[in-house]
Amino acid sequence: MQRAAAHSWEAPSAKRSHSWEAPSAKRSHTWEGRQADPGDDDEWGSFSGGSGSEPEDEDEPGQQLVDKVLRLHLLNKISAEDCCTTLHLAVEAGVSQAKRYALGPGSSSGHYSRKLTKALALGDSRELYEFEYPGHSKHELSRTVHKAVCIPFHEQISADMEEDVGCRVQLADLVRERVLPPVYWQHKVVRAATDGERVLPVALYLDGVPYSQNDSVIGWWAVNLITGRRYLWGLLRKSKACRCGCRFWDSVFIFLQVAVWSLQALAEGCFPAVGHDGSPLQGHRAGLAGSRLACKAACIYVKGDWSEFCGTLGLPTWQDGIRPCYLCAAHGEDQFVVAGNREEALRWPMNTEEDYRNCCQRCLRRVRVKSVADRDAISRKLRYDKRQNGNRGRCMTDGLDAFGLFAGDRLEPTARLPDVAGFDSATPPFWVDFWRTSEESATRRPNPLFLADVGISVAENVASDSLHAVYLGVMRVWARVAVWTCLLSGVFGGVGTAEENVATGILAFRSMLMSWYKTRHKERPGERLTRLADFNAKLIGTASSQVLKSKGAETYGLMKFLLHLYGRFQGRLGDTWQRLLKAGLALERVVTIWQEHDWIIPPARRQEALDEYGKHVALMQPFDVYTPKHHIVFHLVQASRWLGNPAKYSTWKDEALNKVLKSACRHACAARFDTVVLLRMRELLRDMRD
Numbered sequence: 001m002q003r004a005a006a007h008s009w010e011a012p013s014a015k016r017s018h019s020w021e022a023p024s025a026k027r028s029h030t031w032e033g034r035q036a037d038p039g040d041d042d043e044w045g046s047f048s049g050g051s052g053s054e055p056e057d058e059d060e061p062g063q064q065l066v067d068k069v070l071r072l073h074l075l076n077k078i079s080a081e082d083c084c085t086t087l088h089l090a091v092e093a094g095v096s097q098a099k100r101y102a103l104g105p106g107s108s109s110g111h112y113s114r115k116l117t118k119a120l121a122l123g124d125s126r127e128l129y130e131f132e133y134p135g136h137s138k139h140e141l142s143r144t145v146h147k148a149v150c151i152p153f154h155e156q157i158s159a160d161m162e163e164d165v166g167c168r169v170q171l172a173d174l175v176r177e178r179v180l181p182p183v184y185w186q187h188k189v190v191r192a193a194t195d196g197e198r199v200l201p202v203a204l205y206l207d208g209v210p211y212s213q214n215d216s217v218i219g220w221w222a223v224n225l226i227t228g229r230r231y232l233w234g235l236l237r238k239s240k241a242c243r244c245g246c247r248f249w250d251s252v253f254i255f256l257q258v259a260v261w262s263l264q265a266l267a268e269g270c271f272p273a274v275g276h277d278g279s280p281l282q283g284h285r286a287g288l289a290g291s292r293l294a295c296k297a298a299c300i301y302v303k304g305d306w307s308e309f310c311g312t313l314g315l316p317t318w319q320d321g322i323r324p325c326y327l328c329a330a331h332g333e334d335q336f337v338v339a340g341n342r343e344e345a346l347r348w349p350m351n352t353e354e355d356y357r358n359c360c361q362r363c364l365r366r367v368r369v370k371s372v373a374d375r376d377a378i379s380r381k382l383r384y385d386k387r388q389n390g391n392r393g394r395c396m397t398d399g400l401d402a403f404g405l406f407a408g409d410r411l412e413p414t415a416r417l418p419d420v421a422g423f424d425s426a427t428p429p430f431w432v433d434f435w436r437t438s439e440e441s442a443t444r445r446p447n448p449l450f451l452a453d454v455g456i457s458v459a460e461n462v463a464s465d466s467l468h469a470v471y472l473g474v475m476r477v478w479a480r481v482a483v484w485t486c487l488l489s490g491v492f493g494g495v496g497t498a499e500e501n502v503a504t505g506i507l508a509f510r511s512m513l514m515s516w517y518k519t520r521h522k523e524r525p526g527e528r529l530t531r532l533a534d535f536n537a538k539l540i541g542t543a544s545s546q547v548l549k550s551k552g553a554e555t556y557g558l559m560k561f562l563l564h565l566y567g568r569f570q571g572r573l574g575d576t577w578q579r580l581l582k583a584g585l586a587l588e589r590v591v592t593i594w595q596e597h598d599w600i601i602p603p604a605r606r607q608e609a610l611d612e613y614g615k616h617v618a619l620m621q622p623f624d625v626y627t628p629k630h631h632i633v634f635h636l637v638q639a640s641r642w643l644g645n646p647a648k649y650s651t652w653k654d655e656a657l658n659k660v661l662k663s664a665c666r667h668a669c670a671a672r673f674d675t676v677v678l679l680r681m682r683e684l685l686r687d688m689r690d
């Protein structure tokens with residue numbers, strides 16, 4: 001399987017000079033070194049690698065073959081039967097490492113999959129943590145409660161850190177050399193650490209991935225920012241998420257609670273004493289309560305495509321009438337004004353953590369339900385508001401003066417009442433929270449991630465992603481304008497009808513692009529420039545409906561080519577050629593500055609990046625092509641002062657792993673979906689590092 005490497009221009013090609021850059025100890029798979037189950041009923045059981053067997057080098061071709069075949073199975077590319085019988089042949093060919101998974105032809109299909117489930121520990125429930133969340137069921141008309149599992153990320157990170165000497169050494173070096181950005185040093189967990197206590201920087205990432213015709217899944221991830229290793233810890237299928245009008249929030253809220261639970265454990269450096277909801281722990285976790293984790297960790301980034309996750313995190317999206325930007329108070333045309341933006345601060349009043357908390361305080365009404373009579377009085381007025389522009393969830397149809405409640409006030413899930421449907425049967429006295437949407441500003445929901453005091457705030461840790469905002473955003477807009485300006489300029493001939501000229505232009509453009517790729521590769525053989533497979537009308541649309549459907553990395557290569565083309569054709573491209581060339585060069589410079597630095601970008605270069613980006617936006621003004629991303633990138637560029645180099649929290653690798661997740665989801669049986677996919681992904685992710 002292809003390793004999801006970071007792109008050369010995103011991760012600065014570090015000169016490998018540090019001692020810690022020596023390859024770290026490679027973690028073996030859970031399936032390696034697993035002892036034969038005493039009750040193993042297969043013919044190879046007695047040969048399986050017990051403690052007496054010789055240690056085998058996992059990099060041997062035999063082990064590589066086994067890993068590859070198992071990966072193909074985990075990615076659903078081959079069946080359990082094909083996997084077992086192939087490895088059976090491998091054993092016959094002398095590959096001893098295949099014994100544990102080998103089964104000859106002629107068995108029942110169930111036997112093959114049981115064999116692999118056991119050998120790969122895919123049925124192992126010890127790592128899984130069970131919890132419940134309110135959601136939707138197609139078999140029931142109203143809401144229901146789903147059982148879910150996750151692999152808590154504090155446990156995954158701790159287990160890895162225990163084994164990974166390389167990462168510990170690397171972290172110590174980065175701390176000593178002060179390589180990490182201010183967001184790390186100012187994080188409450190880092191500030192509270194004692195001398196010599198190392199705090200690992202981590203990130204949270206979430207993204208939706210469509211995996212079938214009619215369903216998609218939100219993957220909940222944690223990232224070790226030193227090694228780049230990803231941990232998929234939870235899955236929320238859209239088909240199961242709550243549809244009471246809350247737009248998934250009732251389900252998402254529980255996942256956020258589980259995330260906060262793990263973050264608290266990592267902040268304290270100890271296994272939790274109770275479950276995510278305060279309930280007693282079960283099984284081996286009860287025994288671990290309070291014992292030390294391998295390290296403390298500080299979550300410094302919540303990263304992802306902002307337009308995707310804003311909804312999930314309860315932040316206003318760009319369609320929001322009051323607050324189109326979740327980071328500042330800009331709105332309307334003012335969002336794109338360049339003047340007054342400095343490296344120290346942008347021209348717009350920024351939202352602060354206090355604004356967020358104030359907004360929550362303004363919107364929340366805490367109500368004490370003293371008696372069954374109180375409860376029933378409120379209950380009678382509650383309805384699920386599913387209207388498009390309604391109040392989104394279980395809301396009051398009328399006001400109730402006795403409780404200070406207005407019509408439209410929404411019952412909010414809380415730690416005390418995690419399922420709003422549970423209100424009707426809760427035993428008084430109890431407290432509940434209502435949310436008044438008319439008072440909203442900085443947020444649309446009280447998000448436990450930002451309110452739980454684990455050192456995460458929207459203002460300081462929500463990190464916009466350069467892949468979506470720049471490469472798939474402003475850079476692609478520029479490239480679209482530049483491509484079409486070129487095609488409509490007549491530079492490729494203008495004797496036919498307009499339509500014929502465009503068709504000829506596309507062919508000429510394509511041929512020049514392909515030969516430029518070749519020349520460029522000859523000149524810079526080391527450069528990994530992602531090429532467009534083709535250049536045609538499907539990619540760029542028509543003159544009346546101009547689009548550009550290039551992927552992020554392809555857009556970067558296309559920009560490079562367009563800059564070359566504009567430098568060459570100049571005035572033959574019409575009146576706007578200088579403007580477009582300058583705008584493209586400015587954007588290229590911004591990206592180059594990110595490429596040339598590690599975590600920290602020096603102040604002069606940060607100012608330069610902001611100036612260049614401002615120049616780009618100003619030059620693009622006459623084309624009337626601004627998108628919300630043109631505004632967000634101002635934040636992205638300026639935030640490097642606090643968050644560090646945007647290349648460190650871009651989502652190139654995460655997007656690549658979404659494809660792996662998609663494969664792992666396919667054909668997973670509905671009843672054990674979360675378990676199967678999480679355990680498959682745990683194995684698939686084991687070897688992937690930056």
Ligand SMILES: [Zn+2]
Nearest residue numbers: 242244246250
């Ligand atoms: Zn709901």
Ligand SMILES: [Zn+2]
Nearest residue numbers: 325327328330
């Ligand atoms: Zn803004």
